[in-house]
Structure formats: C-alpha cells, structure tokens
Amino acid sequence: MTQTHVTSRGEVSIRDLSKSFSLNGRALKVLRNIDLDVASGQCIAIVGASGSGKTTLLRILAGLEAADSGDVLIDGAPIHGVGAERAVIFQEPRLLPWLTVMENVVFPLEIRKIAGDDSIKCAHRYLRLVGLTDFADAYPAQLSGGMAQRVGIARALAVQPELLLLDEPLGALDAMTKMTMQEELARIWAEEHVTMVLVTHDLEEAIYLADKVVILPRQKGSAIRTVEVDLPRPRDRSNPGFVSLRQSLLAEFGLH
Numbered sequence: 001m002t003q004t005h006v007t008s009r010g011e012v013s014i015r016d017l018s019k020s021f022s023l024n025g026r027a028l029k030v031l032r033n034i035d036l037d038v039a040s041g042q043c044i045a046i047v048g049a050s051g052s053g054k055t056t057l058l059r060i061l062a063g064l065e066a067a068d069s070g071d072v073l074i075d076g077a078p079i080h081g082v083g084a085e086r087a088v089i090f091q092e093p094r095l096l097p098w099l100t101v102m103e104n105v106v107f108p109l110e111i112r113k114i115a116g117d118d119s120i121k122c123a124h125r126y127l128r129l130v131g132l133t134d135f136a137d138a139y140p141a142q143l144s145g146g147m148a149q150r151v152g153i154a155r156a157l158a159v160q161p162e163l164l165l166l167d168e169p170l171g172a173l174d175a176m177t178k179m180t181m182q183e184e185l186a187r188i189w190a191e192e193h194v195t196m197v198l199v200t201h202d203l204e205e206a207i208y209l210a211d212k213v214v215i216l217p218r219q220k221g222s223a224i225r226t227v228e229v230d231l232p233r234p235r236d237r238s239n240p241g242f243v244s245l246r247q248s249l250l251a252e253f254g255l256h
Helices: 056-061 101-113 116-129 145-158 174-193 203-209 240-252
Strands: 012-023 024-040 042-046 069-072 088-090 161-167 195-201 212-215 225-228
Touching: 012 056, 024 056, 042 203, 056 088, 056 195, 056 225, 088 116, 088 145, 088 212, 101 116, 101 145, 116 145, 116 174, 145 174, 174 203, 195 203, 203 212, 212 240, 225 240
Parallel strands: 042 195, 042 212, 088 161, 161 195
Antiparallel strands: 012 024, 012 069, 212 225
C-alpha cells in the first residue's frame, strides 16, 4: 500500500530569536533567545507583561519587523517579509471607508489577481461564515465595532492563509461584544482549521480560545513558559478547570 504524505500547513518554528530597538542611542532588548513551536491547525495565545515583546513577536511572524538574529520558519521555510501564507488582524479592523463590506473583502483578492466571479464567490462564503451576508452592501461607517471586526476577519480569511495572526483583535470592544466575538472566533477557527497565533492581554480570552498559552518572560533571556489548555470545546467559563486555570494565570502576573 502506498502511503500518502500530507503536508502540514501553517506549522511555525521559532529558534533562538532576538530583537532589540534603539532607544536614545542604546540597544533596548525586547526579545532574547526565544524558542517556540506551533503545530499546524493549533491556536496559541501569547501573553506577557507590558514590554515583554508580545506584539513585536507577532510583527516578526507577520514579516512586518525583522529579527536581529534567529530563525522563523513556516512549514519549514524561512520567512522573508510579508507573505501570502500569512494574514494579520489588528485591534482596529482598518476597513477602507469608501468601499462596501463586500468590496472590502474582495479587495485583497483582486490584488492577488483572482478572477472577479471567483473573488465574489469567495467573499460571499466568508461573509456567511462571519454572519454578515445581509450587510454586504453596507459601508464601514454603518457598522458596529463588532461587525467591523467581523469584516476584518472575513477579509483576512478570504485569502485562505495558512497562518492567521491576531494582535489584540477584540481589545477595543465592549465586554459583551468581546465575549460574543470570542465565541465567533472559536467557531471560525474550528471550521477553518487554520493555525492561529493570538496576542492578548486578556487572560480569560487566552484560555477560552487557545490550545496553549505562551507566557513571555519579564526577564529578558529567561525561558518562555507554556501552559496547555486541556479543556473541552466549546469552552465553559464557569467550568472548574477553566476557573482554576484563570486563577493560576492571574497568580503568574501577581493578580488574584
């Protein structure tokens, strides 16, 4: 019998990664000797104290920043700048205000020279996925914050990335909308089987969404800590295991 080899998609390997910035003429170390693996289809959340380098690490993964040293591999290949296999969702959806919802989702597909009918069909699929089919002809100014972020998610997924990078995507939303969007993100991740790397300062959000939580060290050069989230999905915030894990993470940051 011939064995079929299935190529993994969105598998991330970070090795001995360091990054510093210049501040008043001196080098400020932000990341030092970071090692991290993300399996294909996995969702990880990156948390850490302010200044620990969460967003810097995500920007390096996105190809928006270059590391000083170390390797970043996706599916075994080193990254060089931005790439079609990665999509980023920021805290603000950054929609083009003069385009409709549909046109915003189609826009990156047109840039990639995807034929008109195919791009429209693809955009419809992802607007259905995020529950915005009825708002395809609306403009960004007519949307709530949560709806605008759903458009941003649909636009990012429409290019069918192997790796979805999220930089505090729900940070600007009110508490109730945030919880609803967390549920939506969990559902979308389960349906799309895309590898997700989420930066968040919300520890409950990290537990709700991630397979594992990566804690960046306050002390540069210290090893990162990884906490496995071995809880059934969909996650129940009142589950004793969920509550215990939340308390454990809060204690990690000196909070109770």
